Amino acid sequence: MPLLQISEPNQSAAPHQHRLAAGIDLGTTNSLIASVRSGIAETLPDARGVHLLPSIVHYQANQLPEVGVDAKTFAVQDPLNTIASVKRLMGRGLADVKMTGTQLPYDLVASAGGMPSIRTVAGELSPVQVSADILKALKQRAEDTLGGELTGVVITVPAYFDDAQRQATKDAAKLAGLQVLRLLNEPTAAAVAYGLDKQAEGIHAIYDLGGGTFDISILRLHRGVFEVMSTAGDSALGGDDIDREIALWMMQQAGIAEDAARSHIRELLDIARAAKESLSTQHSITLDVPLATGTRWQGEFTHEDLIKLADPLIQKTLVPCRRALRDAGISAEDISAVVLVGGSTRMPRVREKVESFFGRKPHVDIDPDKVVAIGAAIQADILAGNKPDNEMLLLDVTPLALGIETMGGLVEKIIPRNTPIPTARAQEFTTFKDGQTAMALHVVQGERDLVVDCRSLARFELRGIPPMVAGAARIRVTFQVDADGLLSVAAREEMTGVSSEITVKPSYGLQDNEITRMLQESIVNAEIDLKLRALREQQVEADRVVNALRSALQADGHVLLKREEFVNIAAALDELLSVANGTDIQAIKHAISKVDDLTKEYAARRMDHAIRQAMQGHTINEFTEKL
Amino acid sequence: MSITLTEKAAKHIQKSLTHRGKGLGLRLGVRTSGCSGMAYVLEFVDEPNADDQLFESQGVKVIIDPKSLSYLDGTELDFVREGLNEGFQFNNPNVKDACGCGESFTV
Numbered sequence A: 001m002p003l004l005q006i007s008e009p010n011q012s013a014a015p016h017q018h019r020l021a022a023g024i025d026l027g028t029t030n031s032l033i034a035s036v037r038s039g040i041a042e043t044l045p046d047a048r049g050v051h052l053l054p055s056i057v058h059y060q061a062n063q064l065p066e067v068g069v070d071a072k073t074f075a076v077q078d079p080l081n082t083i084a085s086v087k088r089l090m091g092r093g094l095a096d097v098k099m100t101g102t103q104l105p106y107d108l109v110a111s112a113g114g115m116p117s118i119r120t121v122a123g124e125l126s127p128v129q130v131s132a133d134i135l136k137a138l139k140q141r142a143e144d145t146l147g148g149e150l151t152g153v154v155i156t157v158p159a160y161f162d163d164a165q166r167q168a169t170k171d172a173a174k175l176a177g178l179q180v181l182r183l184l185n186e187p188t189a190a191a192v193a194y195g196l197d198k199q200a201e202g203i204h205a206i207y208d209l210g211g212g213t214f215d216i217s218i219l220r221l222h223r224g225v226f227e228v229m230s231t232a233g234d235s236a237l238g239g240d241d242i243d244r245e246i247a248l249w250m251m252q253q254a255g256i257a258e259d260a261a262r263s264h265i266r267e268l269l270d271i272a273r274a275a276k277e278s279l280s281t282q283h284s285i286t287l288d289v290p291l292a293t294g295t296r297w298q299g300e301f302t303h304e305d306l307i308k309l310a311d312p313l314i315q316k317t318l319v320p321c322r323r324a325l326r327d328a329g330i331s332a333e334d335i336s337a338v339v340l341v342g343g344s345t346r347m348p349r350v351r352e353k354v355e356s357f358f359g360r361k362p363h364v365d366i367d368p369d370k371v372v373a374i375g376a377a378i379q380a381d382i383l384a385g386n387k388p389d390n391e392m393l394l395l396d397v398t399p400l401a402l403g404i405e406t407m408g409g410l411v412e413k414i415i416p417r418n419t420p421i422p423t424a425r426a427q428e429f430t431t432f433k434d435g436q437t438a439m440a441l442h443v444v445q446g447e448r449d450l451v452v453d454c455r456s457l458a459r460f461e462l463r464g465i466p467p468m469v470a471g472a473a474r475i476r477v478t479f480q481v482d483a484d485g486l487l488s489v490a491a492r493e494e495m496t497g498v499s500s501e502i503t504v505k506p507s508y509g510l511q512d513n514e515i516t517r518m519l520q521e522s523i524v525n526a527e528i529d530l531k532l533r534a535l536r537e538q539q540v541e542a543d544r545v546v547n548a549l550r551s552a553l554q555a556d557g558h559v560l561l562k563r564e565e566f567v568n569i570a571a572a573l574d575e576l577l578s579v580a581n582g583t584d585i586q587a588i589k590h591a592i593s594k595v596d597d598l599t600k601e602y603a604a605r606r607m608d609h610a611i612r613q614a615m616q617g618h619t620i621n622e623f624t625e626k627l
Numbered sequence B: 001m002s003i004t005l006t007e008k009a010a011k012h013i014q015k016s017l018t019h020r021g022k023g024l025g026l027r028l029g030v031r032t033s034g035c036s037g038m039a040y041v042l043e044f045v046d047e048p049n050a051d052d053q054l055f056e057s058q059g060v061k062v063i064i065d066p067k068s069l070s071y072l073d074g075t076e077l078d079f080v081r082e083g084l085n086e087g088f089q090f091n092n093p094n095v096k097d098a099c100g101c102g103e104s105f106t107v
Helices: A094-099 A127-146 A163-175 A186-193 A239-254 A262-278 A303-328 A348-358 A371-383 A515-524 A526-560 A563-580 A585-615 A620-626 B007-020 B066-072
Strands: A021-026 A030-037 A040-043 A056-058 A082-084 A108-110 A116-120 A123-125 A152-157 A180-185 A202-209 A214-222 A225-234 A284-290 A296-302 A335-341 A402-406 A410-415 A423-429 A438-445 A455-463 A475-481 A487-493 A499-503 B025-032 B038-045 B053-057 B060-064 B076-082 B085-091 B104-106
Touching: A021 A127, A021 A186, A021 A371, A030 A127, A030 A371, A040 A371, A040 B007, A056 A127, A094 A108, A116 A127, A123 A127, A127 A163, A127 B085, A152 A163, A152 A186, A152 A371, A163 A180, A180 A186, A180 A371, A186 A202, A186 A214, A186 A225, A186 A335, A186 A371, A202 A303, A202 A348, A214 A303, A225 A303, A239 A262, A239 A284, A239 A296, A239 A303, A262 A284, A262 A303, A296 A303, A303 A348, A335 A348, A335 A371, A402 A475, A410 A423, A410 A475, A410 A526, A438 A487, A438 A499, A455 A487, A455 A499, A526 A563, A526 A585, A563 A585, B007 B025, B007 B038, B007 B060, B007 B076, B025 B066, B060 B066
Parallel strands: A021 A152, A152 A180, A202 A335, B025 B060
Antiparallel strands: A021 A030, A030 A040, A056 A082, A108 A116, A116 A123, A202 A214, A214 A225, A284 A296, A402 A410, A402 A438, A423 A475, A438 A455, A475 A487, A487 A499, B025 B038, B038 B104, B053 B060, B076 B085
């Protein structure tokens, strides 16, 4: 006899047609799965009653991998085959991983396309495969708990994840045999868990302090859509740093040398963490610390001591908060709700600081470790069709602008950042040279004006453009982003209908930059970008003038120009060429206008000449009849 | 005519109703579908229908349409745990035969 759950009115499923849906928080350190049962969204525990699944996988030769707590125990004895924090590698190229300086103790090797693989006794594994193993463990747990196969899942990703990282997450889900209903931004999921999507429009701050990372997101609920106004954070700041400060303090107090054995330090960190947690409810505790000599040191550790150690770190989280507010162009008073996410926000001191920074009490009712998974479960329940259709479907937005490279290495933004998705935008482009029959399209993501400062997503070509003079062809480029934030780009020549398209199966990696940094840089460098854009535009213009003039001179320069005129124009052309690649905008402008002046008469003669040729052998009447 | 809830079932229903933030009570019912005749219905109720019958057990309002009641008379609704799975179970004395998976039944 199967066990039943309570449905919404008139939403009872027919037998064998249960629409089981779950929300998954696929975290760097821990992962969770949640589901809505009988109207309650809850995270699902394993057989031992533990909700958090450590995002760690241990591989063995010829055996199924172990995931979670079982894998964690191998971290010390078998570090090369025990993979943790794989989320940091998702959708990144090997070069990026090395550049970010993330210290991961694995044997990373390059595989196809410069993507990193991890060498283990079970073979070379991609980060996508490792994530898939974590997802499989969660899937198994959910299916055991819910008593059936999952129809679909919602997986959360950080708001700053780019297309490649999102695609990698979807690939992992597919590999785990999960149907992804959609990917949801983590801060958005937290807001949904508190039902902020059902409230009036407003601006919300999501403060997410985990074990090793800090993220702040400013969301705006506008016409049923959560827009990410700004994100900021610190990818190397979290509750673990507070533990480390406490451990260092203990070492000083107890006279333990800094080069103590790794296992000893590990033990001290565990004591530090326990002390931090106890001080959430007690005023002071007695520390009992083992020494290398085999004896123990005991000492008092008070709430004041903790504050002294933790405050500088908590203060450090407020810097990105300030930056996020500034980037969003708002002040703290504009925030209508603050949501806390991440285990470290359980610290009363963190709550105090956040409250005084934003000037309002944060939402803390839902367990901050579980809030993201719960929000995802609520979304999954709606998407799977278990709610009456009047429930609003939440939308998402593009995290960064998407655009295309134009002449001079400039970016033409086609879909601006924060556009609600799904969306489609189109723009027309043209050819640059006479007789050009192909066009290379370079799709980029980012806020900067120059292609080199943005992230390259894909390249493709449109061929078979009929030969025409420069600027006559009309090529329509369409950008489409689906509900998961994945992009497809199509180019079509309007006269002949030849077309070409690409789905950004993004080229994972390349010169990857974190979105937060990219956003920040775009603001810092706005003025430089403006000047560079102006310069590049003049250079492109110079190039265009040179090309046009050269082909004209070649065609009829000797027929229509006197020798002296020809020499003068050639001299002006040479002068333009000599400054065209320099950095002096004024010089280029000046040289262009000089060429323009000198060739005005020539252009008029060419026009006359062309008309005369066209009319030769015809009478005026033939033309008036046509008119 | 009687329908009863176990204490565990009542507790869980109360919790669900509180979380949901609205709803009068719980609808029990049967409908014809499935591989072997009838299937159970378990839903929240926001507005009862005119001909619905109302029972109260362990402080929870149970709503049943008259047609379903004849199939469910004497049923006890329990909330049970089987391994990781947990949910509601109908202990229905009228059931003669259930399909292999137990999702539908005949009386």
